[in-house]
Amino acid sequence: MSVLRVFGSNLRLLCRAHSSQANVANQLDIGKVQFQRYLNSSSFPKPNLLASICDFFGADARILTEPLDAEEARLIVQRSKSPRPHRGPHQYAHSEPLANAIGWAAPWQDYFPQESVLADGNYELWQNSLSQPGMVALSIIKVRSTAGERLVRGFVPRAYFPADLAMSLRSKYPNYNAREYRGVVMDSIEGATILLFYPPPSQWVSHLFMSTNFVGYDGSLSGYISFGRREYPGMGRLGRAYLRPIEPGFRPLMAACRQPTWRDLAEAPQSVRAVLEKPLG
Numbered sequence: 001m002s003v004l005r006v007f008g009s010n011l012r013l014l015c016r017a018h019s020s021q022a023n024v025a026n027q028l029d030i031g032k033v034q035f036q037r038y039l040n041s042s043s044f045p046k047p048n049l050l051a052s053i054c055d056f057f058g059a060d061a062r063i064l065t066e067p068l069d070a071e072e073a074r075l076i077v078q079r080s081k082s083p084r085p086h087r088g089p090h091q092y093a094h095s096e097p098l099a100n101a102i103g104w105a106a107p108w109q110d111y112f113p114q115e116s117v118l119a120d121g122n123y124e125l126w127q128n129s130l131s132q133p134g135m136v137a138l139s140i141i142k143v144r145s146t147a148g149e150r151l152v153r154g155f156v157p158r159a160y161f162p163a164d165l166a167m168s169l170r171s172k173y174p175n176y177n178a179r180e181y182r183g184v185v186m187d188s189i190e191g192a193t194i195l196l197f198y199p200p201p202s203q204w205v206s207h208l209f210m211s212t213n214f215v216g217y218d219g220s221l222s223g224y225i226s227f228g229r230r231e232y233p234g235m236g237r238l239g240r241a242y243l244r245p246i247e248p249g250f251r252p253l254m255a256a257c258r259q260p261t262w263r264d265l266a267e268a269p270q271s272v273r274a275v276l277e278k279p280l281g
Contacts, residue, residue, distance in 0.1 A: 008038060011038055057077060122256070127276070150187075153183075194207075222240070
């Protein structure tokens with residue numbers, strides 16, 4: 001199915017789960033005729049309008065590349081309508097409760113500054129495979145700032161969560177998305193620390209530390225990732241990682257999303273190999 005058809009189909013499902021097509025078009029300030037063209041897969045919105053549509057529904061790149069079903073659309077809309085936690089009178093009152101807890105633990109340091117070594121945008125996250133020696137894994141993450149918060153969102157490959165497993169877990173966990181993981185970015189004197197939180201059944205909390213990669217000065221960062229989990233035979237818990245920014249625009253993002261998830265280290269781009277081949281110190 002083409003990207004145009006996927007987007008039109010997903011947009012119809014999201015509108016149905018939200019309220020009505022007319023109401024959504026009105027809130028987005030899009031003319032009814034033009035909005036119908038999007039719904040009918042006969043036209044595609046410009047990047048700035050596409051970003052507004054994604055923000056309105058709380059959606060991401062899946063709205064372009066992966067067909068949603070009615071239940072997935074309902075959960076996306078439900079999450080977008082959920083009220084945000086109350087923010088109390090604290091020096092980190094602009095942030096979520098996690099930031100308040102960090103502010104209590106380290107009141108002498110602002111880990112959420114206005115500017116960060118890790119700029120907002122889409123990134124390729126490359127890392128050594130911790131289950132398949134000699135292989136590397138690629139995922140796409142998005143970093144964004146809202147009212148002082150530094151947030152991260154990414155997705156694990158669909159093959160990890162078959163449809164029957166995802167459906168059984170949805171019945172147990174509200175607002176469940178088996179493939180999505182989220183995180184928070186904190187800045188320190190030497191780089192950016194990212195805490196990543198994974199949904200059931202893994203429920204891991206991982207730590208990703210990244211610092212500026214001065215080779216090429218292209219905005220990339222290098223570091224390592226550690227998984228907070230038990231020791232399993234053949235499963236590592238610590239590996240090198242590399243963040244490479246994706247150029248702004250629809251086409252570069254889609255090109256990055258279409259890359260294979262796993263590949264031999266020798267087949268990775270040279271800049272990626274240069275980082276991931278280094279021994280951990």
